[in-house]
Amino acid sequence: MTTWYESALPNVEFIKDRLHTIVPDNVENANHARNITAARTVFVMLYAYAIEGEDGRVRPSMVTIMTDRQSLEQTRSARERWRALVLGPKKPNDTERWYSENTREPIRDDTIASLREIGAIEEVAGIPTTSSKPRYFLARDFVNLLNPSLDGEELDELIAIWRVAHLAKGALILQGLREQELRSEILVEFGHVKHPMSPGKSSVLTKAAVEIFAQNFMEKPEVLLISESAEKVHWQFGKLLERLKLSINPKKTLPDLIIAETGPSGFRLVFIEIVHSDGPISNSRKRDLLELAEGSGLSEKECTFVTVFASRSDSAYRKVQSSIAWGSFIWFADEPERIIHLIDTESKLTGKKTLNDLLR
Structure with missing residues (x-):
């Protein structure tokens, strides 16, 4: 069965808007889980099939290497070629890359860490912290919420289920208070x-x-x-x-x-x-x-x-x-x-x- 992310992926702006819908602004470090860098990080994970149940995994530097031009090449073969290239010894030297190379640490320590904290991103167990092996991937239940075909009550219901499963009690209470307002x-x-x-x-x-x-x-x-x-x-x-x-x-x-x-x-x-x-x-x-x-x-x-x-x-x-x-x-x-x-x-x-x- 073909999954929704096999066809055209949602663009970064769509992902950013969806992150704002999914993640309440009262969760700890919410900005790092909802800003443009978070959206680009999620996009790269989708692009590289770094998804629970798929074989792709990413490291923070892959987010910095992505370009607008590359992001439009969305066939499976193009995406797998790019993944193999950026994980190989010879990286593409593209001046149009999304971020400079030294941005990988903030992406790891702020963006990925915040998304991990709320259960959106998971990590392969057993890889030493000093290793450069790719280790991060999107949780399946979070990926389901990014499906562009979801909307309205169906999306709201799935988001509510995900929040109960992953967000701290305090964040859920605050979200409920805001809805009551x-x-x-x-x-x-x-x-x-x-x-x-x-x-x-x-x-x-x-x-x-x-x-x-x-x-x-x-x-x-x-x-x-x-x-x-x-x-x-x-x-x-x-x-x-x-x-x-x-x-x-x-x-x-x-x-x-x-x-x-x-x-x-x-x-x-x-x-x-x-x-x-x-x-x-x-x-x-x-x-x-x-x-x-x-x-x-x-x-x-x-x-x-x-x-x-x-x-x-x-x-x-x-x-x-x-x-x-x-x-x-x-x-x-x-x-x-x-x-x-x-x-x-x-x-x-x-x-x-x-x-x-x-x-x-």
């Missing part, structure tokens, strides 16, 4: 309540904080407040706050989210700020929220402060991380089972602690 309405679900929010990144992260963070890090969470610019205190939260005798003034600056811990370990108010641009739990913000809590008769010991980001790689986190208050927590939606505690060892609440104390 496009919905016309975000429903935050807790208990028997489905609270509607307007679309956008802040609403998606609020949903993650309520449905994932609270379930992972609280015994018996009860959502007391979801504050939006359009409606600072929704009526349904007003009743809960009144029942708990908590005084919330909608004219004052409110946190994005307040969740009460009502489990057996004791009552606690958890103030949460959702950050997609700015506005973390800073020291001044923490003081304001403590005043709000004290107005309801709660002490500092009964309050916890959390800043929520999409990811550690999010530009919003890099922008504000130095201003986040000591003694507060940081939670990333793409690492849902992990949390950062900015411990203040001089705090009157914790007392001075050694590393051994903290590790216990």
Whole structure:
């Protein structure tokens, strides 16, 4: 049976566009797996039959040697002749080559390494690192995604299957969050309540904080407040706050989210700020929220402060991380089972602690 890559290969621009479709931009080193060099590397592998189940293998220098003119010679015999030539002792000396010879190391260390990390490229086992033997080839399930005849729902389904098999959990979570941002309405679900929010990144992260963070890090969470610019205190939260005798003034600056811990370990108010641009739990913000809590008769010991980001790689986190208050927590939606505690060892609440104390 003739495979799709036996006929005319897709050009480099098509491969680059398809890589952008396949590889989310939130994966580590995504640029190296989606840029023009990545597209050219994938093209050369297809061209040389460096594919799982085929006998071709490539080394990084082969990407540098390829030319636009050669890439158009796509019969099997022409491709096999070229492969034999560039793997032989006498290399073609073509001034139109795609890259200079000294580019092979970045292609190996950046491009191929990034594509290997996500399972797009595999390596022949047992070849010494110092050997010049060709060792790299495309994984079969990745090659299937490059088929130009695939489109629409069929392509989307295959990409989704491939992502689950190869991408880290965090990347899949972030991709899911981004897809949710496009919905016309975000429903935050807790208990028997489905609270509607307007679309956008802040609403998606609020949903993650309520449905994932609270379930992972609280015994018996009860959502007391979801504050939006359009409606600072929704009526349904007003009743809960009144029942708990908590005084919330909608004219004052409110946190994005307040969740009460009502489990057996004791009552606690958890103030949460959702950050997609700015506005973390800073020291001044923490003081304001403590005043709000004290107005309801709660002490500092009964309050916890959390800043929520999409990811550690999010530009919003890099922008504000130095201003986040000591003694507060940081939670990333793409690492849902992990949390950062900015411990203040001089705090009157914790007392001075050694590393051994903290590790216990």
